Amino acid sequence: MPSPTHSAPRVAVLADSDTRWKWGALTARRLHPDARLDGYLLRGRATPTVRQLGEVGARADSLREIRGVDFVRETDRTRCDVLVLACVGGAVQAMVHGLAHAWRTDRRRPVVVTGYVGVVYEKLADGLLLRHGADVVLANSRHDADRFRAVYRGVGAPDDSVVECALPFLGGAPYRAPDAPRTVVFAAQPSVPETREARTYLLRRAVEHARRHPDREVLIKLRSKPGEHTTHVEELPYQKLAGRLPGGLPPNCRLVYGNMGEVLDRTDLMVTVSSTAALESLHRGIPTAVLTDLGVREALGNHHFLGSGCLASWDELDAGHRPEPDPAWLARQGVARGMGAPPGRSPGEYERAFDAARDRVAELAAADQLPPPAPYYTPRTAPGYLPGILARYGLDPHGAPLAGFADAPQEAGGLRRFARDAVREAARGAYRHGVQRVAPAIRRWGQL
Structure with missing residues (x-):
């Protein structure tokens, strides 16, 4: 686990789509501008392509694709000062439970940060409670911070993890209006x-x-x-x-x-x-x-x-x-x-919007020992909901790797890696075809 004597902080970002990678990587830079940034792309439906990553433009010192269960199991991947979980709510909840299980005997651990990539207009309670358990839940505005705290208080969960900041990718040159829109x-x-x-x-x-x-x-x-x-x-x-x-x-x-x-x-x-x-x-x-x-x-x-x-x-x-x-x-x-x-x-007020988050992360990182992550959802509070979420990421109801996922194959090399990647891309293509063409057609038939 990270040492308090680190001279160069390390931040890891786990993301499951191109937009969440953008949010996660830029949030990491806001929290620690000079840190080493190690990126991990969660393998799944929306794993970004090389083109999408290039379009986003958020760079990392290292970047690789990984399964969630492997990220949890291989503690080297979380030997960092700060871990940003830039994922859908279910993935965040699974990683919080899995990491809590993996870190149960560790004296020190990274500070876990999560949040939203943009406007939060749907599934407010569901998404927020799935993110509960992270040390810091970033709210992109005062409006969101008030709503987030209200949800946590409403279920009797601690709300001190909510920290107001701003979207990390706002910026750019000031607009100079022409006489008419061009x-x-x-x-x-x-x-x-x-x-x-x-x-x-x-x-x-x-x-x-x-x-x-x-x-x-x-x-x-x-x-x-x-x-x-x-x-x-x-x-x-x-x-x-x-x-x-x-x-x-x-x-x-x-x-x-x-x-x-x-x-x-x-x-x-x-x-x-x-x-x-x-x-x-x-x-x-x-x-x-x-x-x-x-x-x-x-x-x-x-x-x-x-x-x-x-x-x-x-x-x-x-x-x-x-x-x-x-x-x-x-x-x-x-x-x-x-x-x-x-x-x-783009005034200094925007830059200062991240001060509270930086201060909170620094305070937690400097602590001699952090308590284990304590999410609101547990096998006791959500026995009919939580196990299914964790199982999708290869974890049992207590956050331990499931037997069928525990023995992950080693990285293949040469022709084996080429064949594996070709099969994976074919499978993704078949899935996307089903989502984009077959499923809508079935829904239309059902409406006849």
């Missing part, structure tokens, strides 16, 4: 909205906006390419929907990929349903619209933006409307423009 970006989301009709509608409206304004460039910013997965499953990729639009895309409208920060460098109007990209855009002072065309509904996540001043429809945007955000709402969301700074600036 570049409009529609930030698409993998799972919002879900239906073909709704997604086709949004795509069609973006295309119509381009046709109405031939002097503007309309960019449809996509998170992944067909066959890739991100944090959420995308059953109806916009690439396929675009190929079926009558007349196709006009010359001033195109699909784009790439780092969101770089796309925002040339954006004059950001349009989305509920993407976290809206907060990135607002932070830089870019006019930002959260669409109401499909209603303001919890299922869409745009209810999170109530009171923001950003709610608007495509009809309003077509007519020239540019939303003006409410400063008080921005301040509660941890956005720099709402923290006393001039519009479009």
Whole structure:
């Protein structure tokens, strides 16, 4: 376990998707700017590809793919000062239980940190209780911190792990407004909205906006390419929907990929349903619209933006409307423009938003001994829920590796590794085909 005499701190990040890797790695840099960063990609449905990792742009000193049960078993992988769990709630809960079991006889252990990659608009109680047991649960805003503590207090669990900070990837050059918008970006989301009709509608409206304004460039910013997965499953990729639009895309409208920060460098109007990209855009002072065309509904996540001043429809945007955000709402969301700074600036207030988290982590890391992680969910409090979650990651109800997972095969080399990787990619492709093509068809048949 880590020694208090370390001169160069080490931070490990375990992530299970491209967006969570981005959040985890950048959070690690905020907590320890000069630390060695060792990255681990949790093997599963959304394990990021090389292209996705390159697009995210968050670098590590080492990076490898691993199973959750192996991460828990091989203590060398957690010989660090701070461990950031940048995973879905179930994976965080499994790792907390597994590591608590692995560390049960250790005097010292890493400080365990977790949190959310962006806007928290669904499964608030479920996701939070699955993250309980980490030493630090980061809240990206004052608004989230209040909600998180209320959930923990509501079940009688300690809430002192909740620490307010901000999203770690806000930043970029201040926006300088032209006389009229030149570049409009529609930030698409993998799972919002879900239906073909709704997604086709949004795509069609973006295309119509381009046709109405031939002097503007309309960019449809996509998170992944067909066959890739991100944090959420995308059953109806916009690439396929675009190929079926009558007349196709006009010359001033195109699909784009790439780092969101770089796309925002040339954006004059950001349009989305509920993407976290809206907060990135607002932070830089870019006019930002959260669409109401499909209603303001919890299922869409745009209810999170109530009171923001950003709610608007495509009809309003077509007519020239540019939303003006409410400063008080921005301040509660941890956005720099709402923290006393001039519009479009990234002030010292944003940098200081991480001070409390750094102080808490440093205080815990300096302790002679940390108590074992104590999650709210245990075999006593959730006997019908917890065992299934842990079993998905190869752990028994007490966090010990299950017999069927305990004897993990050694890393293969040469042709064996090539064959293993080929089989794994084929299996992933089959799974993605089932998720994206077969499952929706079965659901449609069931509705006949």
